[in-house]
Amino acid sequence: MKKLINDPLKVADELLDGLVEAYDGQCEKVGTRSIVKREIPDNKVALLVGGGSGHEPIYHGLVGTNLADGAACGDIFAAPPPDIVMEATQAVNRGNGVLYLYGNYAGDVMNFDMGAEMAEMEDIDIRTVLIWDDCASAPPTEKEKRRGIAGLVPIVKLVGAASQNAKSLDELEAFAKKAVLNTRSVGVSMSPGSIPATGKPTFEIDDDKIGLGMGIHGEPGVGEIPMTTADELTPMMLDLIFKDFAADEEIEDLKDGDEIVLLVNSLGATTQMECLIALRKAKQVLAEKGVKVHQTMIGPFVTCQEMAGISFSITKLDDELKAAWAMPCESVCYTKL
Amino acid sequence: MKKLINDPLKVADELLDGLVEAYDGQCEKVGTRSIVKREIPDNKVALLVGGGSGHEPIYHGLVGTNLADGAACGDIFAAPPPDIVMEATQAVNRGNGVLYLYGNYAGDVMNFDMGAEMAEMEDIDIRTVLIWDDCASAPPTEKEKRRGIAGLVPIVKLVGAASQNAKSLDELEAFAKKAVLNTRSVGVSMSPGSIPATGKPTFEIDDDKIGLGMGIHGEPGVGEIPMTTADELTPMMLDLIFKDFAADEEIEDLKDGDEIVLLVNSLGATTQMECLIALRKAKQVLAEKGVKVHQTMIGPFVTCQEMAGISFSITKLDDELKAAWAMPCESVCYTKL
Amino acid sequence: MPKDSLTVAEAKEMLLQVADKIIESEPILTDADRALGDGDHGIGMARGMNAVKEKLGDVDFESLDKLFMNMGMAMTSSMGGASGAIFGTLFMKGGKALAGKDTLDAEGLAALLKEGCEGVMARGGAKPGDKTMIDALNPAAEKAAEVLGSGLSKAAKAVAEAGEAGRDASCDMIATMGRAKTLGENSLGKPDAGACSIAIILRTISDFVE
Amino acid sequence: MPKDSLTVAEAKEMLLQVADKIIESEPILTDADRALGDGDHGIGMARGMNAVKEKLGDVDFESLDKLFMNMGMAMTSSMGGASGAIFGTLFMKGGKALAGKDTLDAEGLAALLKEGCEGVMARGGAKPGDKTMIDALNPAAEKAAEVLGSGLSKAAKAVAEAGEAGRDASCDMIATMGRAKTLGENSLGKPDAGACSIAIILRTISDFVE
Numbered sequence A, B: 001m002k003k004l005i006n007d008p009l010k011v012a013d014e015l016l017d018g019l020v021e022a023y024d025g026q027c028e029k030v031g032t033r034s035i036v037k038r039e040i041p042d043n044k045v046a047l048l049v050g051g052g053s054g055h056e057p058i059y060h061g062l063v064g065t066n067l068a069d070g071a072a073c074g075d076i077f078a079a080p081p082p083d084i085v086m087e088a089t090q091a092v093n094r095g096n097g098v099l100y101l102y103g104n105y106a107g108d109v110m111n112f113d114m115g116a117e118m119a120e121m122e123d124i125d126i127r128t129v130l131i132w133d134d135c136a137s138a139p140p141t142e143k144e145k146r147r148g149i150a151g152l153v154p155i156v157k158l159v160g161a162a163s164q165n166a167k168s169l170d171e172l173e174a175f176a177k178k179a180v181l182n183t184r185s186v187g188v189s190m191s192p193g194s195i196p197a198t199g200k201p202t203f204e205i206d207d208d209k210i211g212l213g214m215g216i217h218g219e220p221g222v223g224e225i226p227m228t229t230a231d232e233l234t235p236m237m238l239d240l241i242f243k244d245f246a247a248d249e250e251i252e253d254l255k256d257g258d259e260i261v262l263l264v265n266s267l268g269a270t271t272q273m274e275c276l277i278a279l280r281k282a283k284q285v286l287a288e289k290g291v292k293v294h295q296t297m298i299g300p301f302v303t304c305q306e307m308a309g310i311s312f313s314i315t316k317l318d319d320e321l322k323a324a325w326a327m328p329c330e331s332v333c334y335t336k337l
Numbered sequence C, D: 001m002p003k004d005s006l007t008v009a010e011a012k013e014m015l016l017q018v019a020d021k022i023i024e025s026e027p028i029l030t031d032a033d034r035a036l037g038d039g040d041h042g043i044g045m046a047r048g049m050n051a052v053k054e055k056l057g058d059v060d061f062e063s064l065d066k067l068f069m070n071m072g073m074a075m076t077s078s079m080g081g082a083s084g085a086i087f088g089t090l091f092m093k094g095g096k097a098l099a100g101k102d103t104l105d106a107e108g109l110a111a112l113l114k115e116g117c118e119g120v121m122a123r124g125g126a127k128p129g130d131k132t133m134i135d136a137l138n139p140a141a142e143k144a145a146e147v148l149g150s151g152l153s154k155a156a157k158a159v160a161e162a163g164e165a166g167r168d169a170s171c172d173m174i175a176t177m178g179r180a181k182t183l184g185e186n187s188l189g190k191p192d193a194g195a196c197s198i199a200i201i202l203r204t205i206s207d208f209v210e
């Protein structure tokens, strides 16, 4: 795989330097590998996101106006170590506590927890809300085993908006849990990305197969199915999401009249053309169900290098979430008027 | 190449249907294959863009708030026929004339010209400004031979803003010519995209080579060079742009104190990670030259399917262009607060 | 028996045969464009000719110019791209030269080709020698002007031969129009795809009036 | 001659040898993780151990807990990811058990491994039998508790053997922790990569005090 990089072991650091430049002064680099907004109001309940690098534009591209206050960035596909979590925590903290919001992966959980322990030693109040939107990664009864995938984008957008006016860390934590609970995703992959340091593919898959529900690093999902058309696959994927809303005790079914945010995410090499063709079918399927799309997001938000694949994420809106959604936001990853 | 599509001969039509959905009601499909804003003020000087499909999110993704009023869309990599240009022209026309703004490709010029002739028969006043930002495609003395590449994005953004308050078609035409004159790009390609209908690659290139200045369909550029690092290639590419500003009689050199919009564009499979690493170096090179980046744009704006490659575009700003840049805009391709 | 003039209905019959012949020749045209261009000429022309059959199908045209105009419009709007404009222009501008006429004779054929060729040059800016369909069309048009006294079937035969000679001559030309991959020296030795289409069109016309 | 206790300086010397041994074993660890995991364990451990050498290098530590804490911190902050947390925790929590001590004996080794193992379980939630480094670490800790009367060098030898036995036993276990590609049946027959690291660490300690 031909990649336009320099030292393959320095990509995570160099891309972060570039990201700071992409922000045109809105954000700055802090410590070893964190990015933080320059202006965070005093007493704000802070929002910190983060995870491994290599999935750009997330997570670090979601720092911005009415979004996250900062991000702790790990090396390629590796969770940020606790001291990076700590440096980012100190940089975003304004005395009213810090909410950690990130994807549910073992490495991330262990390292963010260790960072939280360090922060608490300095009397910084920390809460953690895990993102576990990937319905294909475990049944609704075992949410603790679910991975976080592209649904993180609408979730961070919503929580970032809510954090602007949150009175307390408790309040923001409760809101974030609701945003996560209301967001469900299913992805497919057609071909792997590669690890910059080794050039090796992240997984193998036959030319005539699609990995249904496969994770963004190649984690096992529902299983491999024969390669098919956009119009065949789209209802299959959405149906897994509908079934998950139905099967989950903690949330009501998706039904006629519901309003949602719909995200069609490309994992990298999958073209906007393909995403649009899939969106066209998705809107038909949702219309048949009477589900109204309040806003559509489409593009490569959560990627895994040049991996080919696509995912759908649905966030079910209520009045509180809708109000948060309405707030404009600006970042390298997502901007909305 | 595994593509998530349906009938390979219908991709252009199906992606446009999807694009209309992505606009959540802001735009509608018109006629055979045009997309137009629902709300265009009476007497507005209209802005029409367009070209072949398959390069999503442009051109049709640049229709939107303070951007283009409509786009005429061709089949994959093929110019829209005159009657599609005509249907789009009629749909955006508000009695004060229509500016055609599109990339300088033989097929596009012939078809838009024929469309213009049809429009003029109906007494619609038409002007055409061609986009020819690719410095690597011909010397500054032969601009009529230059291709339009990623520079179209800042150009359409600027002209779209100017069109909101333009008093006349003359005024908008003059502004557009200036936006084009001030915008220069250079691209490289590392691997080809493929034509959905045939699955065939759009060109061939060795694994250890980069096509310097190669066009987005594989058109010849400066020549092939050995694959190199981001830090080696970036100054090489920017230097071609600097030299072009210097060599061109019609515009002043880029010099200390100048302000620019900088676009780092991915042609598809090139990751945001790579673009950010290249941006990091580009900002260093520009800083050494004393050139100030007023705003950075980064991402896959002008693509050619899963083609791997990157381009830099520089738009030199004066007060008039800066004022137009400041206007917020919203579309599937580009949104700015 | 050789025809020396065609009614509008006969001319339409002839154009439908041209359409079938081009569709049938798609593989040849595809190969020609794959060698030097981007390989879509055969598919494009076939799409255009199917649209022509659609459009001419069960319409009765009162004059030749309407007939040819409709053929050109059908091609342009169905094909798009460079060749849609080029070949559409050939028949639209050429058709104009037959305004009001309801019989096609050798003079009409000469006028059609002359105006059509000038229209194409005006539209695309290519000149003879640039290795385009003009290099088959232009010599054919010139030949038609020479032989317009000799009756339609003789004239059409001479014109078809001139077109084929032009197609063959295009092998020795270097492509200069800005299409991908075809530029420069390496375009030598093979005929231009559009010139092949012209040769097929003219030969089919000749066969029809023979 | 066999050592039955180590000064802080000697213990540091020992840990530097552990670091070199792991760096030297990178290919073995890489292969182990490539077979069942994502193939980065060798590189990760090597990066961590190089950071350890950096950090311990020319510092004189006044007590054992500081020494081991620094080793754990160096690993965690340089490695990141799951294993950075796991192996860092082993030495940080294990080190705490030696608070204030300035000689390392068999009792100290037992305390180090016990607390370290409990720390890892608390941190990562894995239990014995989940096919992780715990399956080498836990039996080693239990053995250390049994033999703490027998002096450091004998104890270390028994502990190293228990760790190696645990690593071998991990071959017959099925991975259940949520890492890519390693889940289920197809993880049978090969040892866990982290367990291999533990075995190497313990063997190097034993060799040092022999």
Ligand SMILES: Nc1ncnc2c1ncn2[C@@H]1O[C@H](COP(=O)(O)OP(=O)(O)O)[C@@H](O)[C@H]1O
Binding pocket: B106, B107, C033, C037, C038, C039, C040, C041, C042, C044, C045, C081, C082, C083, C084, C086, C120, C123, C124, C125, C126, C131, C132, C133, C134, C177, C179, C192, C193, C194, C195
């Ligand atoms: N400017 C032009 N003038 C005349 N003929 C042209 C011109 N450009 C292209 N052609 C003709 O069109 C043919 C290519 O047609 P086609 O492959 O269908 O379109 P494209 O070049 O857009 O792929 C060429 O072989 C040439 O004969």
Ligand SMILES: Nc1ncnc2c1ncn2[C@@H]1O[C@H](COP(=O)(O)OP(=O)(O)O)[C@@H](O)[C@H]1O
Binding pocket: A106, A107, D033, D037, D038, D039, D040, D041, D042, D044, D045, D081, D082, D083, D084, D086, D120, D123, D124, D125, D126, D131, D132, D133, D134, D177, D179, D192, D193, D194, D195
């Ligand atoms: N939750 C856990 N508890 C204990 N050990 C673990 C846990 N998760 C992973 N490990 C250990 O880490 C090793 C993998 O380390 P490494 O490959 O460096 O990290 P990663 O799994 O993130 O790629 C496994 O072989 C296992 O021994």
Ligand SMILES: [Mg+2]
Binding pocket: C033, C037, C038, C039, C040, C041
């Ligand atoms: Mg062609």
Ligand SMILES: [Mg+2]
Binding pocket: B077, B078, C038, C040, C081
């Ligand atoms: Mg073509």
Ligand SMILES: [Mg+2]
Binding pocket: D033, D037, D038, D039, D040, D041
């Ligand atoms: Mg691993």
Ligand SMILES: [Mg+2]
Binding pocket: A077, A078, D038, D040, D081
């Ligand atoms: Mg790993």
